[in-house]
Amino acid sequence: MTATTNMSTDHTRATADAAHTHGGGTVPETSRADRRSSFELADFPVPTGREEDWRFSPVDRLQRLFAGDLTGTGPVVTVESDDDVRVERVGRDDARLGQVLAPGDRVAAAAWQSFGEALVVTVPKNHVDARHTMIAINGDAETASAPAAEHVLVVAEELSESLVVLDHRGSAELAQTVEIDVRDGAHLTLVSVQDWDEGAVHVANHRARLGRDARLKHIVVSLGGDIVRLTPDVSFTAPGGDVELLGLYFTDAGQHQEHRLFVDHAVPSCKSRATYKGALQGDGAHSVWVGDVLIRHEAEGTDTYELNRNLVLTEGARADSVPNLEIETGEIEGAGHASATGRFDDEQLFYLRSRGIPEEEARRLVVRGFFAELINQIGVPLVQERLMEAIELELSKTMGAAAR
Template sequence: MSQSTDQLGLSTDHSRAVADAPHTHGRGGVPQASRAARPTSFDLADFPVPTGREEEWRFAPVARIVPLFDAEGTGLTGSGVQTTVVNPPEVQVEIVGRDDARLGTAGRPGDRTAASAWTSFPEATVVTVKAQAVASAATSVRVEGTALGELAPTATHLLVHALELSEAVVIVDHVGAALLTETVEIVAEAGAHLTVVSIHDWAAGSVHTTAHRLRLGRDATVKHIVVTLGGDVVRVTPDAEFTGEGGQIDALGLYFADAGQHQEHRLFIDHAVPSCRSRVTYKGALQGNGAHTVWVGDVLIRANAEGTDTYELNRNLVLSDGARADSVPNLEIETGLIEGAGHASATGRFDDEQLFYLQARGIPEADARRLVVRGFFAELIAKIGVPAIEERLLGAIEAELARSMGEIETGAAR
């Protein structure tokens, strides 16, 4: 394990691993249970109600998520969420019942809220990109919390299915106020090129857990983008599995947590077949008392997944006292016949030396802070490739920074 420093002055742990024997690596050298051994099931009863001591729940504010656990096993019956889809002609949209054979094909739930989402949704939205079609515009899926007064626990289900040799962009936008557990299935058939952007911009008071299950066929390419900005608690758990050689996934994430917010992202990339590639890049900033972000990245390279090429990166920028970022990269390798595998994690505070450097050249403090944070996110935002989303993110970051500067000026006035 070596130490290095990036342009923000953040201490970074790097690991490159190639071995002839099975290898498991966790942050701090702590042995990790194999992800391959973790239970998955469509049966809610197979997942006991979490206490917060379980590995997958140890960072989460379990008491705030309790309503979504369906502790009685009777199903979540809330209906305070409305899904609206705007699609181009190359994309078909259907509302289907629970018995539709296409549902559940991307994998099984891996925790209690994912299972309660599966057992509770009354109907599903299916978005299908037609075979060999190139979508003429992005498909917009708006998931809006519409409940008035007390929020009722609700479950929703979305399937995005890209057929062979198709190409499309799908944007899933979460707004309003809701208490929601959600399943998003993403299936990319052979040769498909699919971009899915999931934006969590909830109103205050919202609690949202969402399980994204991705399945990639031969030579399929998926760009999976997660943006988390609003809500009291947001927990996103993307699981991706390769089922054919030549598959590629780029998993990008951007999050900005404010006082009292908990934002958690837990990824699992399952390299189960040879010659596939994965790249994971998540960046987050946080500010304010009680702001908490969690990133856990698990990559499993199975014994038969020769020729795998994978790398995961997480960086966090802490802008104020009272905020906490947890970052845990895990890499498990069962074969040494790979192209490469590694991970990096970095968490650091705002660099006062950089501020001094910029201010010494006549740049006001507020502008200097904005420049540093913009630079932190710039490379990641440029990778998204959807101009409307990029502009929206830049505006959201500006709004967060304006709030931060207001707090700083208020504190200075005191």
């Protein structure tokens, strides 16, 4: 693997990517502390592709979502959970909605403006799940004919322990908001699987808020769809918060998969870890990973690290990886990041082939091992098995060609 960068603790503000070049000009990077957020669509101009948040995105293919007229029916949502977990469908005037941060881009604001009914899943105080909560989101060609908005709120009340899975399948053109409220002492694992059919467009903003000593494991798996763009935003409200952001993506020919993370350390003594891994194959496959971590002046004792790895399996695929770390105080436990994009590890292949394993099978083993650690952390055997099967299917498309 190549192009690895690391940043250790710095006693001044430090930004990994201070500016970017687009169309022959340089556009300065502004502090994430100044990031715009609003529930009003009019506060966000229609993106042109020159903006920092949209410079990697296929904005020409997102115009219907930018328009804000998200009147489609949307996918069908069903929920299976413990009897003690409360599942409600509420109107947009429910006071619990819109309490976890605010939209940070035009599509997120359009999603907020357009939804009519929201799904609220509440894990009660002190409850420990006997089984995971499965939220199945299934679209079809008919509902995908018009862009739609969807809103989900997951509340993990104090001292609860739970696992919630969002499972996206079928066809859709969807702008989605997922609010995640992890209250004091609660432990929540939330898994979002994007296994859409060809042609689907899914732009989602996950907004998470952590209370005192709260823990969130947030896992994103992106496999299908033409365009998938997820923007997880995380904030801490009290000391002791701990967030782990894990991601896995397999980007195929013609697909655009984009993951933009923002972790806002605004209180002392909180911890964040981000680890995203992706494989790419096929002409026009494009993955984007942007990791933004802001450590504000008052966030003493912060401990953070972010890592992105990309494995390019064939010619014609492109991976963009941009880790950003901004530090406003020197009184932290640690901060760093690393990013690498490359082809197969020749040493691993040599080791396997020297033990009699054919080259094509050796390549499969390398890719399986690349993803296995993250998949094993999901904690839902049926989901894990399905993901491994999906990866095997993807590998079967090109392993023979890649080995020649």
